[in-house]
Structures are given as structure tokens and as C-alpha cells.
Amino acid sequence: MTQITTQTLSRSEATSARIIAAARTLFVARNYADVTTDMIAGAAGVTKGGLYHHFASKESLYASMMLDDFERKHKLFEQAVASSGTSRERLARLTRDFLALPEEERELARLVRRDINTFTGNDRDRLVRAYQLALPEQIEAIIRDGIRDGELAQGDPRILSWSFVALVEVVVSQYAYDALGSTSQRLEHVLDLFFDGAAANPTGGTR
Amino acid sequence: MTQITTQTLSRSEATSARIIAAARTLFVARNYADVTTDMIAGAAGVTKGGLYHHFASKESLYASMMLDDFERKHKLFEQAVASSGTSRERLARLTRDFLALPEEERELARLVRRDINTFTGNDRDRLVRAYQLALPEQIEAIIRDGIRDGELAQGDPRILSWSFVALVEVVVSQYAYDALGSTSQRLEHVLDLFFDGAAANPTGGTR
DNA sequence: ATACCGACCGACTGACCGGTCGGTTTGAGT
DNA sequence: ACTCAAACCGACCGGTCAGTCGGTCGGTAT
Numbered sequence: 001m002t003q004i005t006t007q008t009l010s011r012s013e014a015t016s017a018r019i020i021a022a023a024r025t026l027f028v029a030r031n032y033a034d035v036t037t038d039m040i041a042g043a044a045g046v047t048k049g050g051l052y053h054h055f056a057s058k059e060s061l062y063a064s065m066m067l068d069d070f071e072r073k074h075k076l077f078e079q080a081v082a083s084s085g086t087s088r089e090r091l092a093r094l095t096r097d098f099l100a101l102p103e104e105e106r107e108l109a110r111l112v113r114r115d116i117n118t119f120t121g122n123d124r125d126r127l128v129r130a131y132q133l134a135l136p137e138q139i140e141a142i143i144r145d146g147i148r149d150g151e152l153a154q155g156d157p158r159i160l161s162w163s164f165v166a167l168v169e170v171v172v173s174q175y176a177y178d179a180l181g182s183t184s185q186r187l188e189h190v191l192d193l194f195f196d197g198a199a200a201n202p203t204g205g206t207r
Numbered sequence: 208m209t210q211i212t213t214q215t216l217s218r219s220e221a222t223s224a225r226i227i228a229a230a231r232t233l234f235v236a237r238n239y240a241d242v243t244t245d246m247i248a249g250a251a252g253v254t255k256g257g258l259y260h261h262f263a264s265k266e267s268l269y270a271s272m273m274l275d276d277f278e279r280k281h282k283l284f285e286q287a288v289a290s291s292g293t294s295r296e297r298l299a300r301l302t303r304d305f306l307a308l309p310e311e312e313r314e315l316a317r318l319v320r321r322d323i324n325t326f327t328g329n330d331r332d333r334l335v336r337a338y339q340l341a342l343p344e345q346i347e348a349i350i351r352d353g354i355r356d357g358e359l360a361q362g363d364p365r366i367l368s369w370s371f372v373a374l375v376e377v378v379v380s381q382y383a384y385d386a387l388g389s390t391s392q393r394l395e396h397v398l399d400l401f402f403d404g405a406a407a408n409p410t411g412g413t414r
Numbered sequence: 415a416t417a418c419c420g421a422c423c424g425a426c427t428g429a430c431c432g433g434t435c436g437g438t439t440t441g442a443g444t
Numbered sequence: 445a446c447t448c449a450a451a452c453c454g455a456c457c458g459g460t461c462a463g464t465c466g467g468t469c470g471g472t473a474t
Contacts, residue, residue, distance in 0.1 A: 013229060018228075031240075032240075033239075033240035033241070034240075119381075143405075148401060151406065151407060153405060153407040155396075155405065160405055162377045162399075163377045166373040167370055167374070168367065169373070170373050171370070176261070192404075193404065195406040196406055197399075198350075198360060198362065198367055199358065199359060199360065200358060200360040
């Protein structure tokens with residue numbers, strides 16, 4: 001009954017995948033308005049007519065590209081979420097997995113976090129939902145466990161989750177230049193900052 | 208010799224200011240490409256011809272709008288930077304001043320932080336420089352003092368500065384919905400998170 | 415061989431938009 | 445009251461680009 005998923009794609013699927021890949025590369029490099037459908041088609045080895053045979057509009061192509069990305073990231077991060085250990089260890093695993101992704105996919109994640117809340121379009125809700133499942137909610141799950149186990153202080157898991165993602169982006173992104181050396185050093189840096197803060201003396205603060 | 212700066216603007220200055228204000232409102236609400244010069248002119252009560260009498264191009268209007276904003280923010284934050292107290296107190300002052308700004312200006316700051324590193328255009332360098340003076344370098348100055356005085360742990364002040372701004376945005380922005388009540392609660396929350404981290408037990412971590 | 419169909423092509427269109435330009439209005443100085 | 449320059453208008457141009465559509469091509473079933 002359960003058919004083995006054939007690894008070989010049909011011609012149509014292969015072309016769609018090529019178009020989505022080309023779109024990802026271009027949308028990451030330039031912003032939506034500066035990428036023309038001709039450019040995407042050209043990069044994918046089809047013409048504009050071919051592109052419109054597979055996607056109803058530029059916007060729906062953009063949405064398809066993001067959904068495709070969310071699905072892959074969702075699967076990738078599930079392992080880290082399901083793994084055992086302290087929440088710090090599990091966040092480290094998840095972040096390491098993220099850092100191991102090709103630059104293009106990391107950049108896309110940045111772009112998505114940037115734009116997801118202001119995105120308008122037909123499949124806005126589906127898109128927002130898929131994104132939340134792909135990243136923020138997975139981190140939230142780990143953070144919830146951390147709070148439950150007394151490892152993290154009481155606090156809104158949603159805000160903590162977004163804060164963690166924001167810190168990862170800052171520490172990893174180019175603003176930081178090469179002030180921090182290797183990827184693992186950066187990883188420890190962001191974990192330290194998130195868990196322990198920037199103060200020299202941990203008794204400081206109002207808490 | 209030093210002429211008293213007249214508070215009343217000339218007609219030309221007043222119109223330029225109106226155009227910049229209209230541009231700010233629109234660019235904050237929609238993104239650059241989706242805002243037409245006709246829309247800006249209309250909102251400012253002039254025609255496109257009038258707009259182009261004051262600004263050489265859409266891009267230079269955009270740059271002027273940002274420079275105008277940077278200047279105002281620079282002046283606003285200077286007081287907090289120059290004030291006395293612990294670095295935590297001074298960052299609290301600066302952040303409170305920022306939170307007291309009208310929503311539009313806070314949104315613009317978010318937009319700028321988002322885009323400044325990918326901005327391309329003639330006055331790119333001038334713009335980046337002005338922005339750094341307006342926000343990151345002012346925060347950096349406070350953080351440097353904090354490190355010098357042993358209040359903050361050793362670390363790259365630049366990264367810490369960006370991290371702080373990122374945390375402020377997360378805690379204040381709409382993703383957080385109304386999970387945190389008043390502005391002052393949000394302010395304390397972000398300061399706690401930045402200085403002390405999210406861990407329940409401050410001895411955790413690798414440090 | 416023939417009929418058929420999905421995949422793909424590429425020239426075209428219609429709308430939009432940044433920027434221009436010749437002309438008109440406004441108001442400060444005399 | 446006259447002058448002149450700056451401020452402003454609005455029709456227009458040139459280019460760009462999303463989306464269309466009639467048609468071709470290659471594979472597949474009969």
C-alpha cells in the first residue's frame with residue numbers, strides 16, 4: 001500500500017525544483033522587486049512562459065519557495081528538539097545544525113525573519129503558520145522545557161525564542177566581521193550571552 | 208555674527224520638510240519600491256514636479272529622509288550617553304528616550320537597522336556613517352565604559368551593541384504582542400535579559 | 415503511424431512609474 | 445505697480461516588467 005517514494009523526480013517536478021532553487025538564489029541576493037521573472041526563468045534554464053506554466057504568479061512562486069524552505073528546516077530542526085539533554089545543549093545542537101547550512105539558506109532565514117511579519121499576499125496565513133512551525137515554535141519548545149525544569153528563569157517563551165534567534169543572527173552575521181573566530185566560538189558566544197547575559201557580575205540587575 | 212536660527216522656516220524649507228515627513232510615513236508603511244513619487248508628492252500636498260524641484264531623485268529623497276532622522280536621533284541620544292551613572296542606568300535612559308518616540312520613528316529605526324548593511328546608492332558611505340554615529344556608536348560608548356569599569360564582562364563592544372539593539376527590538380516589537388505590559392516593564396525585561404541572561408541560575412554556562 | 419497531451423517557447427501587451435520640461439503662479443524686494 | 449527668480453504644476457516620455465497567448469515539440473499510449 002505504502003508506495004516507495006521515488007527519488008527520481010518527474011520532468012515537471014524537476015523543473016519546478018530548478019525554478020525554486022533559482023528563485024531562492026536571486027531573492028536572497030537582491031530583494032523581491034529587483035528580481036524579474038525573466039531573471040529567474042533564465043537562471044533556471046526556462047523561459048518566462050515556462051515559469052508561468054508551473055507557477056501562477058511571481059508572488060505565488062515566492063510563497064512556494066518559502067514553504068519549500070520551511071519544510072526542509074522543520075525536518076532538520078526536529079532532531080535537535082527531540083534530542084535529550086539540557087535546554088542549553090539542545091539549543092546548541094539546533095544552532096549548530098543551522099550554522100552548518102549553506103550560506104544561502106542561512107541568509108534566507110534572516111530575510112524571512114525580517115519580512116514575515118509584514119508580508120502581505122494571498123497565502124499570508126499559511127506562510128506565517130509554516131514559518132512559526134519551522135523555527136520559532138521549535139525553539140520555544142526547548143525553552144519551555146528549560147523553564148519547566150528550572151534551568152531558565154520564568155519568562156514568556158515566545159519572546160525568549162525570538163530573542164535567541166535575534167542574538168544568533170547578530171553574532172553570526174557580517175556586522176560582527178571576524179571579531180569572533182570559528183563557528184563553534186560564535187556558537188558558545190551566543191549561548192553565553194543568551195543564558196548568562198553581558199554583565200561581569202551575575203548578581204547585578206533588578207532580579 | 209552668529210545669526211539667531213529663525214524658528215520659522217522659509218517656504219522652501221517648509222515644503223521640503225513636508226515632503227520628507229510624507230516620505231517617512233510612506234516608506235515606513237510600505238517598502239521602497241512600493242512607494243511611488245506620486246504618492247509621496249500627493250501626501251505632501253505637492254505634485255511630482257514640485258517634489259523634483261526639491262530633490263534630485265527618489266533615491267536622494269530617501270537618503271535625505273534617513274539623514275534627517277539620524278540627526279534627530281543622534282541629538283536625542285547624546286544626553287543619555289553623556290549622563291552619569293552605571294552603564295545599565297545610562298542604557299536604560301537611552302532606551303527610554305527611544306521608546307518615548309512616536310511609533311513611526313521607532314519603526315523607521317527598525318527598518319534602517321534591517322537595511323543599512325545592504326543599502327546601495329550614491330551616498331551609501333555617508334549614510335552608513337551617519338547611522339553608526341546616531342545609534343550603534345552611542346551604545347558602544349556606554350558599553351565600553353561598562354567594560355572598563357568592570358561592570359560588563361570582556362567582549363567585543365560592537366557585537367554587544369548590536370545585540371542590545373536587537374533585543375530591544377524583539378522585546379518591543381509586535382511579535383511580543385502584549386505579553387509584556389507597560390513600556391517600563393518591557394524596558395526592565397530587555398535590560399535584565401541583556402545583563403543577566405535567561406538562565407535561572409547565574410552560575411550556568413561555560414564561563 | 416497517429417493522435418494526444420503536458421511541457422515549454424517567445425513575441426507581445428498593457429499598466430505603471432521615475433524623471434523631464436515648458437509653462438504658470440507666488441511673493442519679496444524696489 | 446513692476447520685476448524677477450524661485451516655487452510649483454501637470455502633461456508627457458521612455459523604459460521596465462508581470463502576465464498572456466498562440467504555437468511548437470517531444471514523449472507516450474493505442
